[in-house]
Amino acid sequence: MALPPTRYGLPFNITRASHLELYVADLDRSLRFYTEVIGLSITQREDSVAWLRGMEESCHHCLVLRASSQAPACPFIGFRVFSDEELERLAEQLDASGLASAWVDAPFQGRTLRVSDPGGVPLEFCARMPVQPRLLTRLHLYRGGGALRLDHLQLHVPDVGALTSFYTDLGFRISEYVTADGEELIAVFLQRKGNPHDIVLFAGPGPRLHHVAFTTADISRLTLACDVAGELGYGAQVERGPGRHGPGHALYVYMRDPDGHRVELFTTHYQTLDIDDEPVRWDPREPEFGMPWGLPAQRSWHVEASPFVGVAVTGSAAAGGPLVLEEFLSGGNSA
16 A cells, blocks of 8 residues: 655654643542652642653653543643744644644743644644753652653544644654555554654544553563552553553553553664664554464453543544454454
8 A cells, every 4th residue: 555655854853752731630649640650750740730751851741730620631742843943844834734823832841832633633842841850860769660751642543544644744754554455544653753653543533542651661660560550559440461562562551540541651662763664564463463472452442542622533433443453453352
């Protein structure tokens, strides 16, 4: 099949998946989960909002938790652009494509641009955040999974192919993709920072946030996170794994936070820096795609995800969607 080509030579450089915000019901409860189980560090807190970062991150935050009376949801996902000047060029391209971008004031960020992609996903771009001391060598501060940094964001979207074209027009490169028949895309892994993915698009009702993923050092941190989750009463929220991915080949575990938002901890993966790195195709009917070893994911992992604030969910689990993929992965025996 003809994959959407990456557009090179752009006047801006989106460098990586950077941050996101989540609405939560009880901020103290959520902070306990994200610090003690996942292992993020609190950079700053106010009455109803907290900013957190990973142990190797020098940026002010990668995760914003905001207490809200609304149902748990995600207001936006964020990316970094290399410079403020390039942020201006990005705004010009988005506006020229017919998307209405807007400049906003965001706490602890430089000039910030917001826009919704053609599928309705609310995006935020910034070039600067206040720099914080890295905590990488402050070993006595590590907790639970010892999350090092935000790595990627995975979405459910109704039309993977169309949205892939939008991101490749912004310079994203396809590292891996999933198709059963060579015609319809089930999933696409897109990257900017030189490893397999910054954003993953999976076919399904959406747009919705399937999960945010943080890297950790090794398998011992994954199991420690599970042990701490069990000790603190979150054991039933360990949803999938530990196991090993086919795409990316990383070790992983997925958990649900107290509001149901899904978080992945995983050991980081290979590099995709070179121009001659060709996209890798995966067939979901092949056993090594979903799980080289381990048990099938629970059904909830395939069909549940966090909504975006104010964004209607469209599409269904039609051909190529999560229910069909669930059957591929489980052989019809998922829980």
